[in-house]
Amino acid sequence: MMQKIILKHLMLLAAALFSVFVASCSQSVSNSTHDNDEFVRVDGQNFYLGDKPYRYVGANMWYGAYLGSPGETGDRERLTRELDVLLEHGITNLRILAASETSDLMRAVRPAVVKNTQGDLDSELLLGLDFLLAEMAKRDMKAVLYLNNFWQWSGGMSQYVAWFTGTEVLDPDVTGKWNPFMENSARFYRIEQAQQLYRKVIRSVITRTNSITGMPYNDDPTIMSWQLANEPRPGSDADGRVNFEAFERWVDVTAGYVKSLAPRQLVSTGNEGAMGTLGDAELFERSHSSPNIDYLTFHMWIKNWNWFDITKPEATYDSAVATAKHYMSQHVEIAQRLGKPIVLEEFGVERDNGVFDHKTPVAYRDRFYAMVYSVIEDNTAAGGPFVGSNFWAWGGFGKTDRADYMWQKGDDFFGDPPQEAQGLNSVFSDDETTLKVIAKHAERLQAL
Ligand code: IFL
Numbered sequence: 001m002m003q004k005i006i007l008k009h010l011m012l013l014a015a016a017l018f019s020v021f022v023a024s025c026s027q028s029v030s031n032s033t034h035d036n037d038e039f040v041r042v043d044g045q046n047f048y049l050g051d052k053p054y055r056y057v058g059a060n061m062w063y064g065a066y067l068g069s070p071g072e073t074g075d076r077e078r079l080t081r082e083l084d085v086l087l088e089h090g091i092t093n094l095r096i097l098a099a100s101e102t103s104d105l106m107r108a109v110r111p112a113v114v115k116n117t118q119g120d121l122d123s124e125l126l127l128g129l130d131f132l133l134a135e136m137a138k139r140d141m142k143a144v145l146y147l148n149n150f151w152q153w154s155g156g157m158s159q160y161v162a163w164f165t166g167t168e169v170l171d172p173d174v175t176g177k178w179n180p181f182m183e184n185s186a187r188f189y190r191i192e193q194a195q196q197l198y199r200k201v202i203r204s205v206i207t208r209t210n211s212i213t214g215m216p217y218n219d220d221p222t223i224m225s226w227q228l229a230n231e232p233r234p235g236s237d238a239d240g241r242v243n244f245e246a247f248e249r250w251v252d253v254t255a256g257y258v259k260s261l262a263p264r265q266l267v268s269t270g271n272e273g274a275m276g277t278l279g280d281a282e283l284f285e286r287s288h289s290s291p292n293i294d295y296l297t298f299h300m301w302i303k304n305w306n307w308f309d310i311t312k313p314e315a316t317y318d319s320a321v322a323t324a325k326h327y328m329s330q331h332v333e334i335a336q337r338l339g340k341p342i343v344l345e346e347f348g349v350e351r352d353n354g355v356f357d358h359k360t361p362v363a364y365r366d367r368f369y370a371m372v373y374s375v376i377e378d379n380t381a382a383g384g385p386f387v388g389s390n391f392w393a394w395g396g397f398g399k400t401d402r403a404d405y406m407w408q409k410g411d412d413f414f415g416d417p418p419q420e421a422q423g424l425n426s427v428f429s430d431d432e433t434t435l436k437v438i439a440k441h442a443e444r445l446q447a448l
Contacts, residue, residue: 038221045385058093058390063413069128082396090442098145101155107419148229153417157188186235255292273298299346348425356423373441395426
């Protein structure tokens, strides 16, 4: 009899403990201080914020977390002034580098977020990201954060490959050879140890709690999207086909992993479109059909892809615009077929005559931006999937007096990463004509 009573009490105690456990679990889900309405979500071919379509004018500001750092890398005063200028001109979405890797690459930014193969992270740069996100939240801005880079300027995939193959890093700024560099970087998708470290970094960043707002990153509506990498490619156009399946699998599996950590935020690839997928629009479509990819990204580089020569503008501009229009409509059609929104999250043009000095006029840049924006406005007005853009790149108050315009550790940050001339594609805070074009576009989108 006594045994039965004890058993009954034990069972009651277990039931009580279980209900406390269940209550605490559901509390941690509902503990979020944010409604779903505060997060950008995808519905069909559109983004929504609450019950309103979310369409945006954005910029690339890869260095945002660097400027936010409390250490010697940072300049918080410059950062907040730049955010104010951006906001004044209707620019409310920023695409930002959230993970860089320490490396010997000649032109890689220093310091870097990932310090070593153990996955130790630079605490000052993360405090910088905290600060940036907190300041963006105050201004109702949204962030797109990329977690790796196909290119060498932040360490990126080439550094992961070097870490886990024990080989020296293959540096295109030393060799001048791009195809072997791309093929080598694409080995990253298949190196299991590299993937483990990358996932460790992803987990650390996405589950971090912001030291200023107290908000876990994965519960912060300021973060619109996590992006797998900047411009991930399957490999070089010459030799990359054999890597495509590994690339496609990597996109799907990694995006699924990110989703599991950040179910209320969006996931995107950071890919350039057909030109970043072996020049093949079908392969771009295939790799973006994964249900773990919420929306499509594409980039458009009229100089890099030899559509435009700024030193021969009369001869090349019109045909560059025709090609650009075709490229945009081709990608919009893919988005329509997949039933997902699409964003042009990189496009840029040099200053006139290809001069870096920031006093040089930007007539062709302004014309090109206006053309791109009018395509977006027309598509938006027609209810299409072309829902936003981020020009490349915001350079803000950056200044250099280097004769070769190349960045060195300790110099101001520009929108142009360290592997390119500082001033190549940057839009500065006093580039009034360009800012006017951008602000007009913001007004028009608002009116739609
Ligand atoms: O700066 C470049 C950057 O690495 C990128 N795409 C092209 C930019 C301009 O060349 O992501």
